[in-house]
Amino acid sequence: GERWAEELYIDTVCALQGVTRELLSSIEDRLVREETAERFLEAAHECFKTDPHPLADVVYAKLRETMPDVPAVRFSNGDLWLDNLIVRDKQMAGVIDFENAGFSDPIYEFLLPFFVSPGLRDRGIEERYCERMGFDAGMLRWYRGLEYFDTWHWVKVTEEPFVHYTAENLQAALESWLNES
Template sequence: MLDPNENKAAYTKYFSEALGFETSIQRSEALKKSTRQAPWRFDLEINGKVKAFVLRIDARSSLYEYQVLKAMEEIPIPTPKVYGLDEEGQHLGEPCFFMELIKGESLLTYMKAGEGWADDLYISTANRLHAVQLGQLGEVAKLIKTETAEDVLDSAYEYLHSLDEPVAEAAYKKLKGNVPTLAQTCFSNGDLYPDNMLVKDKTLVAVIDFANASVSDPLYEFLLTFFVHPELRGRGIEENFCESKGIDSKVLPWYHALEYFDTWRWVSKYGEPFVGYDEDRLRSTMQKWVETGSLD
């Protein structure tokens, strides 16, 4: 990636050509990095008005996320408009695109504050995403992968089996032998986390982050938020989501156990704890679940 401070002319040319207007960069700054290369915010003056954009530079996912977001522009769910796909990195040295920066507050903030309307909006937004049909997404639908909850289980076991972990073997046997009637797979942005849902005046203004958009088990993906934020449990959100889907909430304990099992896979693979869970804690948690059926 070209340094924006040292290559202002290249960036200005890129933005101007993509937008079809002369632009002037008023501000540029790197934003918080996640698992990908840090995005950049650019405030551009266009026809006398300043508008903010987010530049994505990531060779692994730029094309896919751009295509999904472009298709989502035709769906009645608010998502950022995208511009300037450069697959070859001719303008800035790496594949990239940029999108409008939509101002809003994280839905997660309001959920953590105990706002009931936020819980309801999380459920309704998830269901709006799940209602999107692949046929509505055009050509990119051919690239979207499908993964069931049982696929997650088998994939996690394939890795853990290679570690010769007796607890993992016992946990897999119990999970595999008690697979419930699974939820029907649905489309989503691939990270159904309320921090990726922006709100203003109790209204959804944007769903962001479609880099891992997929067709997956809607309940499994929905429940990951409650693994990361256990303080949100016990408010009936998970049960209400099940009811909205026509899913028997009695399947929740199986899904929760799968979360721990799959987390064990990723923590072991990358050698880093996740929300306070290291390998030892996950192993002991799964051992307890195998013996007692409890994850507490």
């Protein structure tokens, strides 16, 4: 983890999230609908209504009860995987994969690489992003719970692991998340 790469990621995400609806007005009809943290939470919970799981009910209730005042949606390419960033000579050369572009929860979008690559956590990157954007870094823990819950629902629906996450290790992660509360 080199500091320049961390700063480049934060700079790039902040620049993307600074793109306004007005700037995209000519293509707004081609963007995916708004994705809010609440919508992610409710969609995940809906999945467990048809195939209930006691842990899902507890996690949903905890996420609902502790839901922070989340930020307004912002623009994103909809897929902030590190593989979608093209870097050349320590400079951003491009961002690719705008298939799912739209306006979504900025923190949820930002945290994707930290979710799929946990080794990126605990280096202060998330906190620096929050500080730069004016978000309360205290919300990060809540968002991690939401990401585990949303991914568990996705794994359940697709019956396939997501990167290195299986239903079993997502359940264990959610139990740990609950115990840390």
